[in-house]
Amino acid sequence: xxxxxxxxxxxxxxxxxxxxxxxxxxxxxxxxxxxxxxxxxxxxxxxxxxxxxxxxxxxxxxxxxxxxxxxxxxxxxxxxxxxxxxxxxxxxxxxxxxxxxxxxxxxxxxxxxxxxxxxxxxxxxxxxxxxxxxxxxxxxxxxxxxxxxxxxxxxxxxxxxxxxxxxxxxxxxxxxxxxxxxxxxxxxxxxxxxxxxxxxxxxxxxxxxxxxxxxxxxxxxxxxxxxxxxxxxxxxxxxxxxxxxxxxxxxxxxxxxxxxxxxxxxxxx
Amino acid sequence: xxxxxxxxxxxxxxxxxxxxxxxxxxxxxxxxxxxxxxxxxxxxxxxxxxxxxxxxxxxxxxxxxxxxxxxxxxxxxxxxxxxxxxxxxxxxxxxxxxxxxxxxxxxxxxxxxxxxxxxxxxxxxxxxxxxxxxxxxxxxxxxxxxxxxxxxxxxxxxxxxxxxxxxxxxxxxxxxxxxxxxxxxxxxxxxxxxxxxxxxxxxxxxxxxxxxxxxxxxxxxxxxxxxxxxxxxxxxxxxxxxxxxxxxxxxxxxxxxxxxxxxxxxxxxxxxxxxxxxxxxxxxxxxxxxxxxxxxxxxxxxxxxxxxxxxxxxxxxxxxxxxxxxxxxxxxxxxxxxxxxxxxxxxxxxx
Numbered sequence: 001x002x003x004x005x006x007x008x009x010x011x012x013x014x015x016x017x018x019x020x021x022x023x024x025x026x027x028x029x030x031x032x033x034x035x036x037x038x039x040x041x042x043x044x045x046x047x048x049x050x051x052x053x054x055x056x057x058x059x060x061x062x063x064x065x066x067x068x069x070x071x072x073x074x075x076x077x078x079x080x081x082x083x084x085x086x087x088x089x090x091x092x093x094x095x096x097x098x099x100x101x102x103x104x105x106x107x108x109x110x111x112x113x114x115x116x117x118x119x120x121x122x123x124x125x126x127x128x129x130x131x132x133x134x135x136x137x138x139x140x141x142x143x144x145x146x147x148x149x150x151x152x153x154x155x156x157x158x159x160x161x162x163x164x165x166x167x168x169x170x171x172x173x174x175x176x177x178x179x180x181x182x183x184x185x186x187x188x189x190x191x192x193x194x195x196x197x198x199x200x201x202x203x204x205x206x207x208x209x210x211x212x213x214x215x216x217x218x219x220x221x222x223x224x225x226x227x228x229x230x231x232x233x234x235x236x237x238x239x240x241x242x243x244x245x246x247x248x249x250x251x252x253x254x255x256x257x258x259x260x261x262x263x264x265x266x267x268x269x
Numbered sequence: 270x271x272x273x274x275x276x277x278x279x280x281x282x283x284x285x286x287x288x289x290x291x292x293x294x295x296x297x298x299x300x301x302x303x304x305x306x307x308x309x310x311x312x313x314x315x316x317x318x319x320x321x322x323x324x325x326x327x328x329x330x331x332x333x334x335x336x337x338x339x340x341x342x343x344x345x346x347x348x349x350x351x352x353x354x355x356x357x358x359x360x361x362x363x364x365x366x367x368x369x370x371x372x373x374x375x376x377x378x379x380x381x382x383x384x385x386x387x388x389x390x391x392x393x394x395x396x397x398x399x400x401x402x403x404x405x406x407x408x409x410x411x412x413x414x415x416x417x418x419x420x421x422x423x424x425x426x427x428x429x430x431x432x433x434x435x436x437x438x439x440x441x442x443x444x445x446x447x448x449x450x451x452x453x454x455x456x457x458x459x460x461x462x463x464x465x466x467x468x469x470x471x472x473x474x475x476x477x478x479x480x481x482x483x484x485x486x487x488x489x490x491x492x493x494x495x496x497x498x499x500x501x502x503x504x505x506x507x508x509x510x511x512x513x514x515x516x517x518x519x520x521x522x523x524x525x526x527x528x529x530x531x532x533x534x535x536x537x538x539x540x541x542x543x544x545x546x547x548x549x550x551x552x553x554x555x556x557x558x559x560x561x562x563x564x565x566x567x568x569x570x571x572x573x574x575x576x577x578x579x580x581x582x583x584x585x586x587x588x589x590x591x592x593x594x595x596x597x598x599x600x601x602x603x604x605x606x607x608x609x610x611x612x613x614x615x616x617x618x619x620x
Contacts, residue, residue, distance in 0.1 A: 162354040165321055166412075168341040169348045170419060171370030179366075184358040 031237035050184040051234035059097075060222055061239070068219040071133070071208070072201040075140045077196055081142075083148035086189070088178065090149065091156035105146045113143075114206055121210040139207035144197045151196075155189030156182060192253060199250040203243070219243060270299050270424035270453050271332045273318065278327035280313055287313040288479040290328070294482040298453040300446070302466035305476035306502070310356035311459045312427055314476070318457060319348045325521065330420055333369050347416035348425040351432065353408045355400035359409050361387075362396035363503050370420045389448060406437045412581065413445065424449070424456040430465070442469050443559040462473065465501050467491065475499050493614065497606045507509045507543070509536040518605065522554030523598075527605055527613045535606045543584040545590070553599040556580070558592050572596065 007143060032051070033038070034044030055061055077239035089095075090102060106118075120139055159182055167177040181188065208218045217225075223243065229237035295301050303311040318320040318329060320341035324364045336344050355364050359410060362383055364551045366487025387393055390410040400408055409429055416424055425570040426445070430438040449456050460466050466473045468488040475482045475498075477584035483495045494500035501508060508587040511535050518525045520536035527534070546553055558574040559579070563586075568592060570582040582598065584590060605613040 160350055160352065160354065162350045163356055165341065166348070166350060166354040166415075167356070167367070168321075169319065169346070170415065171342045171371045172367075173340075176371075181356055185356070187358070264381055 028237050028240050029232050032241045034234065034237075050054050051232075051238050051260050055238040058235075058237035060217070061219075062224040064219045066201055067133075071136055071140065071218065074137050075144060075201045076198045078137065079141055079144040079148045079188075079197055080194060083145060084152055084183070085178075087149045087151075088152040088156050088182065092161075102150075105149060108142070108143060116142075117207050117210050121208075124211055130211055133216065135211045136208050136218075138212050140201050140204050143204060143207065144201060144268065147200070148193050150187060151193040152190050155186035155190050158189075159185040162260050195250040195253055199247045202246065206228045228258075272330075272458070273455060274330040275314075276328045276330065277309050278314065278317060278324045278329070280310075280317060282322075287481050288317070288476075291481060292479065293409060293474065295455060295457065295486070297455055297470045297521065300449050300456045300458060300469060301420045301599070302470035303457060303459045303472045304461070304463060304466040304470075304473050306461060308478070310479035311476050313479075315348075315457060318423065319346050320344045334441070334506050345421055345422035345426055347423070347429065349409070349412050349416055349429045351428040352411040353400075353405075353429075354406055355411055355534045357399070357401055357413075359400075361400060361403070363400050364400060364523060365396075365415045365418050369417040374421075382418050383414075385386035389417065389451075392442070393580055406441060409433065409441065410444075415450065417454070422455065422503075424454050426458045428457065428459050429462065431461075436466070439468075444455050445469065447538070452455060452462075470556065478504070486565045493611075494537075494604070495611050497535065497537075497601075497610070498601070498607060500604065500606065500611075505540050505581060507536075507538045507540065509538070509574075509578055509580065510534075511536055518594070521574040521580075522556070523552055523574070523600060524554075525552050525600075525603070525605070525615075529605070529607060529613065532607070535607060536600075536603055538600045538603045539579075540581040542600060543580065543582040544599040544601050545570070545582060545584055545588065546597040546599050549597050551599060553597040554595050556598050557558040558590060558594045558596060560592060572598065574598065 030044055033047055033049070034269050037044040038047035061102040065210060090098065117139060117204055120142075124130045124135050124139070129138065163181055164177050167181045170176070172180065203220055205218075205220045205224070210214075212218065213221065219239070220243070223236060223239040226239060273295040275291055275293045277448075279289045280287045291314060293301075303314060305311045313322060317324050317466070318509055320336070320339055320343075324337065325335065328335050331345060341348075356367070359367070360472075365383045365386055366379050369382060373380070383396065384393075387395060387404045390413055392407060392414065394411055395403070395407070395411075398518055400411060403411065412429070429445075430441050433441065442465055445456075445458075458466075458469065467490070473483060473487055473490045474484050477498050483490060485493075490499065490605045491503055494503060497508070501507050509520040509523065511518050511534055512532070513519075513527060513529045514531050516528065517528045518529070518534055518536065520534075521537055538610065549555065552576045556574045558570055559570045560571040562569045562571075566586075568586055568590070570584045571579060573579055574583065580598065590596075601616070603615045604611055
């Protein structure tokens with residue numbers, strides 16, 4: 001059988017792409033488990049988990065991990081409480097300027113984020129919110145709005161209105177209907193949105209840095225510092241691998257919901 | 270057991286009236302069918318009874334109490350939706366128990382009532398199943414159980430069997446009829462199927478374009494339609510346009526004497542009320558058979574009168590009939606409509 005020229009060209013492009021995408025990740029992974037890796041060797045000369053122990057034992061890593069977790073949980077829950085009812089309103093109620101309001105969320109995300117956060121940080125300075133936990137929460141909450149409104153809104157729109165009417169019919173009030181019927185029906189999309197929110201908050205750097213630093217330092221900030229400022233590469237590598245796990249799980253989960261074209265429906269309104 | 274009253278109900282969406290000028294009294298324990306084509310406002314009217322739509326004007330009374338402003342959760346009504354609207358994140362038991370839990374009943378009482386409801390709809394032992402794993406008929410039975418377990422005063426059913434196949438639909442409507450009789454629950458049943466309405470209703474309310482055309486028992490509605498719409502919508506009807514001059518109406522060869530002024534009128538005859546005769550006589554008209562369709566128990570004969578008007582006749586299966594054959598048609602019973610209204614009915618079956 002003759003191999004076609006296009007197949008060969010395609011294969012080469014594929015290999016280059018794989019190398020480009022996989023190589024850096026592979027390097028990080030290898031470094032995380034390497035105790036010694038000197039120049040001519042293709043693979044680490046000594047393997048081990050020594051740097052995992054030392055990294056995880058560092059006080060700054062531990063306090064940053066605790067702070068990051070507390071921040072992500074707080075922001076995700078707060079965002080859910082604020083955004084889910086708003087998402088429902090967008091999905092079910094007709095009000096003047098609904099579309100414009102919806103588009104404004106896109107506009108905020110199109111705005112250069114750093115500039116926006118600098119402005120907020122200056123504002124926070126006069127409100128004495130800089131360097132505080134709630135200051136970071138507030139600035140990070142802003143970033144979560146888009147995904148926490150748009151995705152659940154699309155899911156709410158997908159819930160058959162008659163399911164809600166049936167609940168009202170047997171005696172449930174509007175709020176109980178929302179909590180007991182609407183939210184469980186839209187659960188997969190809401191779960192994905194919350195997971196994405198959690199992860200994006202966990203990795204958020206600009207807001208946390210401008211509002212929190214130097215008093216409060218989150219995981220990504222500690223990681224950045226370790227990668228740029230330290231001679232020992234392994235600390236950064238271990239943290240990278242460690243931080244990669246949650247986002248990977250979130251992506252796997254979100255992919256299923258996003259593939260069910262609810263996200264697309266959210267944009268199509 | 271409760272009485273339902275509608276007084277001057279009107280519902281407008283902008284300039285469009287979905288229903289208007291509806292007044293209706295439904296007696297305690299009665300099963301009333303709202304029958305009409307899509308867009309006739311029958312579902313809107315049902316949703317107004319259930320509290321899902323607020324009427325623009327008029328009032329809804331249950332046992333004399335005005336519930337027009339009450340939300341669905343505060344009304345003694347229960348609705349079975351066309352799409353069954355079961356909550357897929359709960360199992361069958363939880364679906365039926367949901368309303369009981371809101372009423373703060375004890376756990377044992379809830380279990381007893383749910384089991385009784387499942388027995389009643391013939392789904393004993395299905396409590397732990399997910400609604401998604403039931404057939405269409407079973408899903409609708411659960412929806413019915415979810416309603417009747419609350420012992421509502423009024424049961425509302427919005428084309429509950431529209432998505433089921435013919436056979437199952439007939440069986441379920443018999444079951445619904447039996448349950449309704451057994452519990453004596455006042456029921457309003459919306460359908461666009463006239464056979465369904467005639468089969469189960471105590472009274473049928475025929476609707477078109479947001480208004481009530483006629484209210485009556487199934488037999489009355491069928492035998493004595495008050496207007497042209499009802500005549501054409503319920504059952505098959507030959508509508509033959511004709512002309513009246515000096516007391517005699519000529520409709521495609523049928524010559525009928527009617528006490529009407531000169532002008533246009535329509536002769537309406539049911540296929541089973543047209544007799545096929547070999548000889549001319551009385552008011553009969555000559556016709557030529559064009560087609561014969563067999564339905565087992567009877568045949569439908571299509572014939573043309575005056576060469577243009579196509580009429581349908583129900584005929585027995587014995588008589589020798591062939592396409593192309595010349596026959597005479599004798600209306601055994603007929604109505605005459607003028608300007609859409611019933612103005613004359615042949616004496617044969619008048620009461």
